Amino acid sequence: MTFQIDAAGALLETDLPLPKRSGKVRDVYDLGDELLIISTDRISAFDWILPVGIPGKGQLLTAMSRFWFNLLDFPNHLVSCNLPLDRLPGIDPTPLAGRSMVVRKADVVPFECVVRGYLEGSGWSEYQDNGAVCGIQLPAGLQQCDRLPEPIFTPATKAEEGHDENVSFERMAETIGDDLAMRLRTATLNIYQAAAEHARQRGILIADTKFEFGIAQDELILVDEVLTPDSSRFWAADEYEPGHAQPSFDKQFVREWLGSTNWDRNSPPPPLPADIVARTREKYQEAYDRVVG
Template sequence: MLDLPLIHAGKVRELYELSPDPQTGRERMLMVATDAISAYDHVLSPGIPDKGAVLTQLSQWWFDQLGDIVDNHVLTTDVPDEVPAADRARVAGRSVVVEKLAMVPVECVVRGYLTGSGWAEYQQSRTVCGIALPEGLRDGDRLPEPIFTPATKAELGEHDENITYEQMLETTGPELGAQLRDVSIEIYRHAEQVARERGILLADTKVEFGRRPDGTLVLGDEVLTPDSSRFWDATTWQPGERLDSFDKQFLRDWLVHESGWDKAWDTTPPPLPPHIVDATRQRYLDAYARLVGTAFVPTANTDRIAPMATVVVDVMPKPEILDPQGKAVTGALARLGYDGLTVRQGKRFEIEVDGEVTDEVLAQVADAAEKLLANTVIEQFTVRVEGSAQ
């Protein structure tokens, strides 16, 4: 958290109060994207290094592409003077100053392809959010036309809920509702074409809007990122068979199919293993590079807002040492018929580090390992970092 008045801390984003713009008098906020990641309405641990900066900078690129369609809430990407000096470096690249809007309490979802919750509903009723679709569609098929399928906005720990257009109008009224639908579809059509030219299929996306005091509709929050959209690789797309994603569906699939956790349980999902963190991060970087046309370059110190890192010390007997436990296991294996297998038994220590893992911190861990964790006469050790961009 920053030493500023906190307005709201969401699943992956924090909003802070700023003083009004001295020239226009418009109310302002600082929006900071963290490296946290959520799935099935749970915030997972650890976060994805650089994720907040990738989403912030990719959103800014998309806001520029959509400037002829709708205004957006960004006032500047410069870190404002009100941010304390101690915090400025760690929010650079992942924060934007935005105008305060009266947010419309609706998720504006546009689908150009059938998948996800839409596919689940289609299999039951041949509809998505009350919209009738043709027979015979497969998971991943492109729809004849993009469809507008709004959803309620959920608080932390609650579920987004798909609703019909008519249900949305009960909240927005007919005039605003029609405007939300039309602008959302126009955004999708333009973005889908831009993405397709870069080898990415935009299956669906979620956008959010607010209104200025004069009623002007303004695009807010993030836009067309791997967190708010479903991106597929156009070169491998095979409806009904293969839908390689650049978004966090990869992480969702691990949770549901490999982690041992059931999304129907009222329990916290397990920690993400390092290989899932690394692979998810790479998908965010790949999406950014494919869309923007250049590789993402982390801003200095953007990883400092990442969740707690784990420094691991692996201790093993030296090559010439056969420890008693390893010798016993080696003998047992031989008696079972597993000849030629020699076991040396090591140890693993996990040390949690609150803050940035610097060279100084790693040196301290190595010193502690040499004095306490390893018998350096007969053992050797290595120090490595998990759950961090380092």
């Protein structure tokens, strides 16, 4: 078994003696009846995994997901955040400390369940084009980052490579059935409302986020990560001012730095400078500190 750790101490890759598949951030191992999810320190932007990691990011994502799973009143896949050492004899657990989740297996719904409380990102781009987001018509005259009259559910396809594609609720329902689609929409909006209220009390606005759901023993459950800076836009409530992009506690900071370079987005991205790595780590840490308290 091996661990790839970069010069700054970020864990980029794990290789345990178990069946494995990897996402942009997580390495997922098959334990038979359960899965072991390891959150690495990898960071992605514009559909590329960057060659430099953010030290400690995996622990922060794991801790924040654990916090939300425990807080939210909705079934989820989390079994334990303890590394199952009995199934990994002889392993050095040190690099994996604080970044492991043992979870129930589930049949994952093939859509990202996105909810937007504010108008930004691809939603803002769509609105500028046609006054709607994922087929939902919005009031005229909204500004960038305006709070929406009410949160909207805007599903997206889950792409193995490249961008997820925003789709209408109707297209989602055609694929998975009306009943499940309506259950997902209701669950997504309810979970978002509860989380947004908690975050607002801590000085954070959750502009938008995405959830993943699965079916386990006929029960709809939350899976993957939940309400982290990787899957959400977090804004400081005391700095909120619609009409332009907001200071954020997510990887928007990395995207903006990449946008300031000559990178063409078609070739491997440049490594992040040490100061960008450090400031990104601070953003993630502040998001965790504010949300968890």
